[in-house]
Amino acid sequence: MEMKNKESHSRAPIYEALVEYKKARVVPFDVPGHKQGRGNDMLREFLGEQCLSVDVNSMKPLDNLIHPVSVIREAEELAADAFGSKHAFLMVNGTSSAVQAMVMSVCKKGEKIIMPRNVHRSAINALIISGAIPVYINPGTNKQLGIPLGMSVEDVKRAIKENPDAKAIFVNNPTYYGICSNLKEITKLAHENGMYVLVDEAHGTHFYFGEDMPMSAVAAGADMAAVSMHKTGGSLTQSSFLLLNCDLQIGYVRQIINLTQTTSGSYLLMSSLDLARRDLVLHGKEIFKKVKEISEYARGEINKIGGYYAFSKELIDNDAVYDFDTTKLSVFTREIGLAGIEVYDLLRDEYGIQIELGDIANILAIISVGDRSLAIERLISSLSEIKRLHSTDKMGMFDHEYIDPEVILTPQEAFYSQKTSVPLNESNDKICAEFVMCYPPGIPILAPGEKITKEILDYISYAKEKGCFLTGTEDTKIENINIVEDK
Missing domain, CATH: 3.90.105.10 (Molybdopterin biosynthesis moea protein, domain 2)
Known part of the structure; x- marks a missing residue:
């Protein structure tokens, strides 16, 4: 597919249409009822006049998300080009709705889908809505870290052999902790057996724009991918892309999306997708080079503290850990006698630092487009102090392994x-x-x-x-x- 030139990517059609709309000083007798912020002084003061003046409804010059024919369609085409896929849908109900649309596009009631059990709840929600039947693959656990791994190719082969009638294989790549599966091999196996490959790439936006990153779903030849632009790509919370990379009809997938997605697509969310795509195409390489550098620096410094283990590519075994996303700053905390969630709480309550998650044994800090070196220094010194003040005997720490679910009903x-x-x-x-x-x-x-x-x-x-x-x-x-x- 011929890549559009940088000049076409310097455009942001939805943003441009909103700027024109604002200039035109149109008198609104449509929804939303706040009428460009005039209906609520406090809200206008809080979010700003500029923001509320473009919180508008679909209208002819601004196109319509449920059936785009002009500026939104153009934004979708630019996004597809940016990600290298056949089509890209702008999603305003979060990546959860993109995951559900993927599953519902290829699986009907009673049809099987092969998936790891450590999927996000949105994938199982899709099964509740559609009636599809899960065939779970045990993702395995790193016993030391207590984290679920990727999908082993042998396990996928076995699942395909035992369920030749399955319609699709669902892969989360990377996992929350940065673990990647052998997506290319899994895709090859699935396609040889007539199955679609659906990838929950919520945490992998940067794979498309950075250099020396793990392989993206589109590069691996997967059929569909759900990409959280808001997580590491800089768009507003709840905005996402659904990438279509196979022969499914665009119109059909849009019908599936429209079963659950709002008919009042937010222009704040859509324009943020448009502008984030523009920025990543124009500057992604240098942005994510810096993200990797910050993350690698932090990993080294945290490991020097002692007691913490910020893990990385040394986990790679070319199977269930096929690759590792080094932008993920995941840290094992149990050696200092604290559960990840306890370190998470201390960071927020005592040091004013909000990280992404703490679980039984680990914490995860997301490093992305908006991070600065100074903030990272603060995180490192806070972790050092937590160890000094709060570390305790690790006796009685819960040693958790993957619990294989026994599925009785769909x-x-x-x-x-x-x-x-x-x-x-x-x-x-x-x-x-x-x-x-x-x-x-x-x-x-x-x-x-x-x-x-x-x-x-x-x-x-x-x-x-x-x-x-x-x-x-x-x-x-x-x-x-x-x-x-x-x-």
Whole structure:
């Protein structure tokens, strides 16, 4: 595919159309009702007149996200070119809706999809909506770090052999912690067996624009990819791209997207996608070179403190850890006797530093387009001080391995079944009818249709005790759980 020249990428069609709209001083008798901010002084003061004046509805000169024919269509074509895919859809319901659109574009009710169990909740939500059946692959765990790994090619081969009727293979690449699978080989295997490859690339925007990065989904030949432009690419929260890279009809995929995506696409989100794409095409190489340098520097300094382990490419085994994304600053904390979530809380409460996540054994700091060296120095010195002031004996730390789920019912059957709420400690051996997860990262500990075991309940109570933010259950206190009623 012939790459457009830099000159065409210096354009941002949606942004340009909004600038023209603002100049025209149009009198609004349409929605939104705040009428360019005049309806709410406090909101206008808080977000600024410039922002509210372009928080507008679809109209002819500004095109329409659900059926784009002009400026949004042009922005999509530029985005497709930037990512090297056949088409790119602007998404304003987050990458979650892009993940759901991918699954629903290739799987109907009762059809199988092969996926690792450490998927984001949005992928299992797609199964609840569509009725597709998951075939889980155990992603394996690094026992020392307690983190899920990528998908081993042998495990994928086995799953394909045992489920030749599966429609697709779903891969999250990279994982939250920066672990990459052998995407090219998995894609080759899937295509040889007539299956689509769908990639949750929420944390991989930079793979398309930086140099010496792990392979992107499009470069590997995957059929669709969901890319969180807002996570590491600089657009506004909730804005994302869905990349289409196969023979599925653009119009059909758009119909699937429109089943769940709003008909009132936010122009703030869309213009931010447009401008972020422009910036990354024009300056991505130098931006992500700097991101890598900052991250590598921090990794080295944190490892010098002692007690912490900021892991990197040394984990690569050319299989379940095929590659590693060095922009991810993941740090193992258990050697200083603290759970990741405890370090996360200390950083925020004592040092005014907000990192992305803390789990049972690790913390993760996201380094991206907006980071500066000075802030990194502050993170490093704070971690050093936490070790000095708070480190403790690591006895009694929970040694967590991947818990292989026993799937009794499909997520859809379980979620819509007759349910009973029971106290967690009385739920052993029952079938779960909802989610339980720590957020972030939003990977379910339990998903609808899975058997509840003592091992899972122990893990949940340890996560609660250490201060993980648990979500997913109807009971907001996570003391009770919905189970499938015995028939």
